[in-house]
Amino acid sequence: MIHKYFTEFRIETMIAIIVLSTFTISIVFNWLMRRFVKKTLVEHHKDVTAYLFMKHISTAIIYIIGIAFALIQIPAFKTIGHTLLAGAGVLSLVAGLASQQALSNIMSGILIVIFKPFKINDKITLRGTFTGTVEDINLRQVVLRDVENNRIIIPNSVISNDLLVNAHLGDTRNCRYIDIGIGYTSNTELALEIMKDEVAKHPLHIDSRTPEDIENNVPLVTARVTALGDSAVNLKVAAWAKDSADGYVLYCDLLQSIKKRFDTENIEIPFPQRSVTIAK
Structure with a gap:
């Protein structure tokens, strides 16, 4: 009898700890995301749509994992808990596959910064069609400004694998x-x-x-x-x-x-x- 009560108390304690930890992690994560969005994006008048979307997805995954671990502690719901963890794993896999292009752009951007085939304020021509002055190089894309003051957005993975003409590389004449x-x-x-x-x-x-x-x-x-x-x-x-x-x-x-x-x-x-x- 004592052993039974002790086991139930241990299960209830573990569930309480997991639930509390899940809420704490979620609150801290959302606080950090709000601070990042406010300091980095809103104050610089940048679009926050993608970041808010990722915040909601990440929060949902945190709760799914937390609930799954809590259910695993109860013998009768252990199968459901494993199913939820598998679902979270599938979500993570889908997110990983979806982010392959983003990771490719990030790596290409890093290589562009390291090897410097062009830099800010260089005039480049891509595919013999798109010509402009390099205005920005970030982790995802290169922004060109053409003679009509339009912005040409080129993903890093595209521009790093294509032929381009740089009018300012080495000799600006x-x-x-x-x-x-x-x-x-x-x-x-x-x-x-x-x-x-x-x-x-x-x-x-x-x-x-x-x-x-x-x-x-x-x-x-x-x-x-x-x-x-x-x-x-x-x-x-x-x-x-x-x-x-x-x-x-x-x-x-x-x-x-x-x-x-x-x-x-x-x-x-x-x-x-x-x-x-x-x-x-």
Whole structure:
């Protein structure tokens, strides 16, 4: 009889301890989550939806595990307790499988920070389509800001496994090629000199020559005939700027100034023409 009462008292005590521990863990966990959400997210005006969702899921798992351990202490409910623990295990497995992509993004983000294929304020192009300045690198994604001030969100696992162009890696100088076709009857030598002159006198153009090039009298700007097309002689000149932003302005300005000089010197830039014959 005494043994029976002692056993029942032990079971009741264990159940009380488990229930109390479950409530304590739940309260502490929710307090920590609320503090994290308030300090880290709300004050910085970030979205709290995902964190609140995870808080509810985690709280439910805590209670399921606590109730399961309490039921295991009662012989008649031991099977139910094991079933609940198995259910919690399934939930954990599902959560683990669902978080594989998140873990992949985290690891990719860490590798990006370590090996630095790009960094904040670098201008990169992904897949030849998405171009922007790196605004943020976090554990899940990279945020690019394009020229229209849109944000391009790219998961870390995607950007770390794809080809990209970094305009600022190592050397920030930017080379812009200006291709212009002129008519076959135009003065080719004069057109080449005009192109070189317009590039050389532009304030954003920089000298990209090495000391060895200067010593060997390599020209500051080089322009060449690149092709004899169907209706035009194709010319190309290279213009260098200190970075891609200046390179874009340099390119646009040179298109305008070269066109103006060509008009003054009567150098023709041919355009497609079509003859239409109407049969009677």
